[in-house]
Amino acid sequence: xxxxxxxxxxxxxAGDDLSEAEATEVKRHLSVCPDCRAHLQKLQKSQEALGDxxxxxxxxxxxxLRSRVQKSLPTPAQIHRRHNLLHTWAxxxxxxxxxxxxxxxxxxxxxxxxxxxxxxxxxxxTNHSGPRVIGxxxxxxxxxxxxxxxxxxxxxxxxxxxxxxxxxxxxxxFFEVP
Amino acid sequence: xxxxxxxxxxxDQTKPLEAGTNDARLVEEVRRGNSDAYxxxxxRYQHRMLRVIQRFISDQxxxxxxxxxxxxxxxxxxxxxxxxxxxGPWLFRIAVNLTMDxxxxxxxxxxxxxxxxxPADQTPDPATSDPRLHHDLSQExxxxxxxxxxxxxxxxxxxxxxxxSTSEIAAILERKEATIRWRLAEARNQFQxxxxxxxxxxxAAESIEDV
Numbered sequence: 177x178x179x180x181x182x183x184x185x186x187x188x189x190a191g192d193d194l195s196e197a198e199a200t201e202v203k204r205h206l207s208v209c210p211d212c213r214a215h216l217q218k219l220q221k222s223q224e225a226l227g228d229x230x231x232x233x234x235x236x237x238x239x240x241l242r243s244r245v246q247k248s249l250p251t252p253a254q255i256h257r258r259h260n261l262l263h264t265w266a267x268x269x270x271x272x273x274x275x276x277x278x279x280x281x282x283x284x285x286x287x288x289x290x291x292x293x294x295x296x297x298x299x300x301x302t303n304h305s306g307p308r309v310i311g312x313x314x315x316x317x318x319x320x321x322x323x324x325x326x327x328x329x330x331x332x333x334x335x336x337x338x339x340x341x342x343x344x345x346x347x348x349x350f351f352e353v354p
Numbered sequence: 355x356x357x358x359x360x361x362x363x364x365x366d367q368t369k370p371l372e373a374g375t376n377d378a379r380l381v382e383e384v385r386r387g388n389s390d391a392y393x394x395x396x397x398r399y400q401h402r403m404l405r406v407i408q409r410f411i412s413d414q415x416x417x418x419x420x421x422x423x424x425x426x427x428x429x430x431x432x433x434x435x436x437x438x439x440x441x442g443p444w445l446f447r448i449a450v451n452l453t454m455d456x457x458x459x460x461x462x463x464x465x466x467x468x469x470x471x472x473p474a475d476q477t478p479d480p481a482t483s484d485p486r487l488h489h490d491l492s493q494e495x496x497x498x499x500x501x502x503x504x505x506x507x508x509x510x511x512x513x514x515x516x517x518x519s520t521s522e523i524a525a526i527l528e529r530k531e532a533t534i535r536w537r538l539a540e541a542r543n544q545f546q547x548x549x550x551x552x553x554x555x556x557x558a559a560e561s562i563e564d565v
Contacts, residue, residue: 183543190542193538229491241421246396248422
């Protein structure tokens with residue numbers, strides 16, 4: 177368990193990556209923990225292999241990137257044009273993506289449980305088996321119905337609740353969609 | 355048992371980034387339109403950058419193309435460089451990101467190999483006393499590195515093969531130094547575990563052959 181606890185410190189110690197104070201503390205532990213000493217030895221061996229590998233593969237063939245790069249350097253005008261293109265299209269693309277995402281999130285959802293007018297949720301309305309009841313009930317007078325069927329262009333067609341003197345037997349109920 | 359102080363110090367194969375140099379002055383000249391100053395920066399960093407890229411992609415032509423591309427991108431983004439910070443880590447961040455992007459693209463295409471050419475195809479270094487030993491070591495290290503996850507492998511390569519300091523690696527990879535130290539320790543422990551396992555397997559195989 178102790179070795180597990182010290183694994184990070186031991187790995188850093190093996191590569192000389194601990195501060196003096198940290199190293200002293202770990203070395204103090206090493207003097208009393210044979211498991212950690214054994215683990216450090218293994219780490220040192222693998223570090224040696226890495227060091228040998230690094231030394232053997234450090235040499236590179238002669239190269240001249242300077243002339244290659246200098247030949248390919250874009251002119252200030254080319255850089256300016258690229259920046260302009262980026263600054264024009266990047267915000268436009270961002271807006272398009274944002275709008276698409278917004279539509280996907282806020283668009284019609286038959287499973288939505290958000291409440292709508294009349295106290296029902298859109299989910300309840302969709303799954304309602306009986307006649308659809310949407311909106312506020314409005315009572316029409318039969319006289320007005322005639323007007324609706326054959327409207328007089330000079331007279332304003334309006335919907336209003338039946339006046340109190342009409343009998344309830346003659347009432348026809350519709351629902352005004354808000 | 356060998357003590358900690360007996361352990362050989364890290365090979366001094368590279369100088370710290372920007373030691374004794376004045377990159378800021380050159381960057382300022384480039385910004386004023388002096389492309390020769392940029393040529394000087396390229397010359398200053400080309401070998402180290404190429405070697406870093408070749409740690410991940412051993413195809414020399416491809417590594418040179420990526421290094422060239424990294425220098426060109428750095429030039430185009432020079433107006434975004436904060437002169438109060440160090441130029442070296444900023445430049446190597448571009449190069450490492452470019453290399454990692456390339457490797458990820460290859461991986462997505464399903465024809466990824468960590469070190470794009472097989473170690474078996476590499477020419478042995480004639481300076482090595484026993485080229486076969488060098489070849490075996492290279493192959494072994496290549497194989498083990500390819501088994502370590504990318505985020506640990508990158509830190510291990512930059513620290514133990516390229517000798518960047520942990521603060522430089524933190525700047526290159528845009529992570530906190532504490533994160534880099536933790537990843538480095540994890541990478542070394544993983545490397546050690548695989549290394550020892552494979553060594554034990556080789557020894558067991560050799561003893562069977564001897565019998």
